[in-house]
Amino acid sequence: GLRAKSSIVEDGIMVQILPEMLASIKEAMKSMTDYVIECGPVDTATSDEVVELRWVDNYRNFNIGVKSYLDGTS
Secondary structure, three states, rough: EEEEEEEEEEEEEEEEEOOOHHHHHHHHHHHHOOOOEEEEEOOOOOOOOOEEOOOOOOOOOOOOOOOOOOOOOO
């Protein structure tokens, strides 16, 4: 009964989706286009949560010095 479900896990996010949506995400990644995942019940017009997969400029120094809060590794 859900379109998708998101959960916060460790130091990231987990999004559970249907196989059909996974195929759409794969196509969006191949074509390098943004993709929006609306989470919540199928039978409602509004979403409980929205997860956006967004392409940004390639900035190689973005994560330099960032460490995990869990294990302290890069």
